[in-house]
C-alpha cells in the first residue's frame with residue numbers, strides 16, 4: 382500500500398468546547414488529503430488497490446450533480462492515473478455542467494461524464510443495467526453510488542485507532558451508512574457510536590448497518606436533517622458561519638454541519654452523562670460548499686463563509 386500511504390493515516394483531533402460537563406472534540410478527517418475528501422478517501426483506498434491489482438480499463442461510478450463521491454473518484458483518478466467514468470443523474474445537466482463546480486472539476490480531473498435521465502438512473506444497481514454499461518465502456522471496475530461496498534467499510538475501520546480510544550461517544554454523519562459501519566466495526570466495547578443521518582425517514586439505515594456488522598453499540602439520531610437531504614435553512618447557515626468564526630473550522634452543509642448542530646443540541650439537552658468525552662467525525666465534503674452557495678446566491682440568501 383505504499384502508493385496510498387503517503388497520506389496521514391491518523392487525523393488530528395481538535396478540542397472544540399466543554400459544555401454541561403461534556404467535552405467535544407473533532408476528528409479532522411477533512412484534512413486527510415487535499416483533493417480526495419475525508420471519508421471518501423477512506424472508502425476508496427482498498428477499492429483503488431483492488432483496481433490496480435485487477436485488469437480493469439476504468440473505474441466507473443454514479444452520482445448526482447454535487448456528489449462528494451464523484452468529486453473524490455475523479456480526484457483519485459487523476460492522482461493515481463486511473464481513467465474514471467461518472468454516470469451522472471439528470472440529462473439536462475449535459476449542456477450546462479461547466480456551470481456546476483463539482484462536475485466541472487471532475488471533468489478537469491479527467492473523469493468522463495455520462496449523463497442519463499432520472500428514470501434510467503434508478504437502475505443504477507440493477508445487474509442488467511451494469512452489464513449494458515460494461516458492454517459500452519469495457520472491463521470497468523464499478524463502484525456503487527456513494528461508494529459503499531466491503532472494501533469501503535474496511536477502509537473506514539481505519540478512521541479510528543489508538544488516538545481515539547479514550548472517547549466515550551463517537552458521532553458520525555450518515556448517507557449510505559458505509560462510514561459508520563466501519564467505525565462500529567473498529568470501535569471498542571466501551572464506546573457508543575451515534576449516527577446522524579443527512580436524510581429524512583432514515584430509520585432504514587439501521588438495517589443497512591446490520592448488513593456490514595453484527596455489533597449493536599450504536600444509535601441513530603434522526604431529528605437533524607433540516608427537512609431532508611441537502612435541504613438547508615437560514616438558521617442552519619447562521620449556525621455554520623458562527624461555528625466557523627468561533628472554532629476556525631469549516632463544516633460541510635450536507636453532513637458534518639448537520640451532525641454538529643445536532644450534537645450540540647443533544648449536549649444542551651443533557652443527553653450525555655457528565656464527564657463524557659465525545660469525538661465527532663468531520664467527514665470532509667467541503668467541495669460541496671461552492672455549489673450550495675451558487676444556489677443560495679440565486680435565491681438571494683446569505684451564503685456559507
Ligand SMILES: *Cc1c(COP(=O)(O)O)cnc(C)c1O
Nearest residue numbers: 449556557558559560636664666
Ligand atoms: C458521503 C459522505 C458522508 C456519508 O458517508 P456514508 O458512508 O455514505 O454514510 C458523510 N460525510 C461526507 C462529507 C460525505 O461526503
